[in-house]
Amino acid sequence: MTNERRDFIKKTSLAGIGAAIAVPSIASADSKKTFRWKMTNCYGAGAPFYSTGPGSASYFCKRVEELTDGRLRIKHYPAGELIPAMEGFDAVSKGTIEMNWGNSFFWAGKTFAAQYFTAVPFGMNFQGTNAWLQFGGGQELWDEVYKPFNVIGLAAGNTGVQMTGWFKKEIKDVKDLDGLRMRVPGLAGKVLEQLGVSVKLLPGGEIFPALERGVIDAAEFVGPFQDRRMGFQKAAKFYYTTGWGEPSNTTECLINKDAWATLPKDIQAIVKTVAAECNLMGLSWSEANNSEALEDLVKNQGVEAKTLPDSVIEKLRELTFVTYAKLTANDPLVKKVHESYFAFKAMHDDWQNKSEEVVMTKLSS
């Protein structure tokens, strides 16, 4: 097992390096050519982190223009401005639009494998996710999953740990979830349904009024900074911070492969590097903003920030893995992605338990 793992790291590391440090292109006719691209977004105008602010789609486009000295100009269209919010994947796949900004798990209806490149319930945090993507075979699997769609996905941001969500009443036991009406999309919703939660799929703007008027009893969104902007603290006081559903959440920059092939090598390298810069910058911005926002919510706005009871966590874990077993059973590629992800996680957990976890539990004040 250990030797296999070592080989695995070696092979994928070398593959990664080879791809990344390809010999610079010799200046060609192409190097003077300019490109005008369009990027759509799953998120609307003014959404911090996703459409505005450091590391966001608008930052990415400005930065690519700056690094290419204007040779690649990407016009950014927040959701709804050119096409509806969730039509970016098909538009990029067809090539009517060159790029889309969002999260790969929005495309889980096309293949459940897309889940693993955004957020994995009971999965890895930022460190583990990026180590897997870059040096554990994750990016190669992402390429394989997206090949039939003629697109490439790049990691271009990370919110860090997302919260379980806002609850009007305290959760003391698994039974307290039974009958709860909760806004919670995706895989976390599928798991919670098995505990009797009535899952409501509401767009961002409709969550606060629904929570305030009692149409729903609980809501999951992102983290302290984004959640505070929505005003959830005025409608629910119990904030469960246990990030079981999204221990990290990767932003996706989606690119049409034919359009990609027309770019000179130096511009391709710039696009990839700016995506990496946005990945780190987005995480750092989230960490700084969430730190400030959580302190404010707890100290000034009467919010109780709590972890879920262990009994609830254990039940969620059990049901999550039952759900994975069903969703991976009939698709060999999904199974392959799942197994690669969790094999890497097992190895990384052992290291992390002895490094980052010790820093947090024994060294922090």
Place this chain on the structure above:
Amino acid sequence: MTNERRDFIKKTSLAGIGAAIAVPSIASADSKKTFRWKMTNCYGAGAPFYSTGPGSASYFCKRVEELTDGRLRIKHYPAGELIPAMEGFDAVSKGTIEMNWGNSFFWAGKTFAAQYFTAVPFGMNFQGTNAWLQFGGGQELWDEVYKPFNVIGLAAGNTGVQMTGWFKKEIKDVKDLDGLRMRVPGLAGKVLEQLGVSVKLLPGGEIFPALERGVIDAAEFVGPFQDRRMGFQKAAKFYYTTGWGEPSNTTECLINKDAWATLPKDIQAIVKTVAAECNLMGLSWSEANNSEALEDLVKNQGVEAKTLPDSVIEKLRELTFVTYAKLTANDPLVKKVHESYFAFKAMHDDWQNKSEEVVMTKLSS
């Protein structure tokens, strides 16, 4: 306090964005100019992470050449090939060399403030460090500290958590440190001396023979991947993983300011972005490699990976902060950096205790 903190984040965030997304330069005469630069390195040829491999100095130089389509070519000289290992700062400061790769804490003899931009005993991990540098005022302070030297420092890598080190005998109590001869440089060494440790400053290549022959009883180096290459596991079996001395460790790309000013805006943006890519890539490579190496050391090489006893951690913490008080007392700029760092840490710890720590303690297998 909370409102002040909020303003602090807002101001530094906006400053950061302003600096980062400056309007792209209009193509000028400069945009066709080519540059030939030299980069020295604090580490020798073949040092993984620092001089070779993903995110290292050699990767950085190749990547800059690729993104600039050959307009900026940086020739990389590992330690000793052009100048001795630790003369990079002065050479870059004088402008005889444009860049140096290493760690800012090597320059702590010039100003103790340099310590805070690499690794801080009882300080922050990767997430906190980068949030402080990018959005907590850290980079601005780094610029201020380096201004008199005519240089700029950029974060360009991170090893993640580094280990306490290798010990021939178990450490059960503070008394077990008394009289120990240990290779441990920097601030951690100053703290350990106060517990009776006899600190030995040995270059990397001399550590293994000294440990094997019993000239020293213990040695601190980096982490599992780099340490295993040195063979320490063949000379000492107790591996203390508690990263109190370096909860994260930032790689520095040092740049002469006059040389920097000659670069067109697009090339400056490329250099900064490649440094950010190396920062993330270095961390990911460390995480992947350390995971594999620690598993191998424990399962196949008879190493005992242990955390320090709580009583030892508490004594180290106490003495570390006594040491900080002495080192910051007589220099207002050092004090300002120290206070900025630990104020940000206090706020970030509260968030991290409720997010990443929960992921590690309650969600990981």
